[in-house]
Amino acid sequence: MAAFTDKVVWITGASSGIGEALAVAFAKEGARLVLSSRREPDLQRVAALTGLPPERVLVLPIDMRQGETFSYKVVQVRKYFGRVDVMVHNAGISQRSFARDTLVDVDRKLMEVNYFGPVALTKALLPLMQKQGGGHLVVVSSLVGYFGTPMRSAYAASKHALHGFFEALRAEESGHNIHVTMICPGYIRTNISVNALTERGEKHNQMDDNQANGIPPEECAQKIIRAVAANKQEALIGGREVVGVYLKRFVPGIFSKMLNGYNVK
């Protein structure tokens, strides 16, 4: 795919899972990379995995809850590469707790990382994308961006919110050559359940069966890259769980009853 040769691709959540697989896959496509998340040693590990020389990969630690730092992060990327062609909003945390038990602080944390972080980073980046004549925003949502499932109330809310924001933005920026692709994974074999928050904001620390049996992150990354290259508005990626999106759309009453007994792990 020549689509990404020398393109600058900025990936958040690049220290593990889908983000790590995306970094390796975009590097193979000839892209230059900016790798962001909180854990710098893991970002350095991923940078080494890509095999890119230092002038083609920038490790830029970021905390998605610290929106006040984002303008300066954009300045750092602009100084290093001069532009950002593709922004992949991939950083995220999940949840394993019932709404009734979950501290509101935990709801807020999930919204800060999963929703306000990408919103603030996009706002910091848009002037550069407009100035350079365009860009592509890739938003890693989830199937629960389309429907809520048990023990994911705040997580589902944060992913739903992304759809509203970025659909509106797509329409607003259509005249500026700025594109939006929403990525909705189902079960992908990463540490997302291990890192998920419990009702008190502690780590769930368990590899859930659905994740353990999910598709490999490398396969997910390939599908994301194909969707971005084709400038798709959305891509549903996973196993048979993606059928949920169509059930919700066409037989919402039946789907709602199915969720009542749904295996949340």
Ligand SMILES: NC(=O)c1ccc[n+]([C@@H]2O[C@H](COP(=O)([O-])OP(=O)(O)OC[C@H]3O[C@@H](n4cnc5c(N)ncnc54)[C@H](OP(=O)(O)O)[C@@H]3O)[C@@H](O)[C@H]2O)c1
């Ligand atoms: N795996 C699935 O089944 C699945 C399904 C649907 C959607 N998704 C979505 O896919 C995305 C990637 O998740 P994953 O499956 O690859 O899980 P993961 O391995 O747990 O990766 C999550 C990434 O987000 C970063 N992150 C978490 N909190 C952050 C913060 N405050 N600031 C900056 N970075 C932060 C983590 O890096 P640091 O710890 O270094 O900060 C890590 O790189 C998420 O948005 C998730 O919601 C995953």
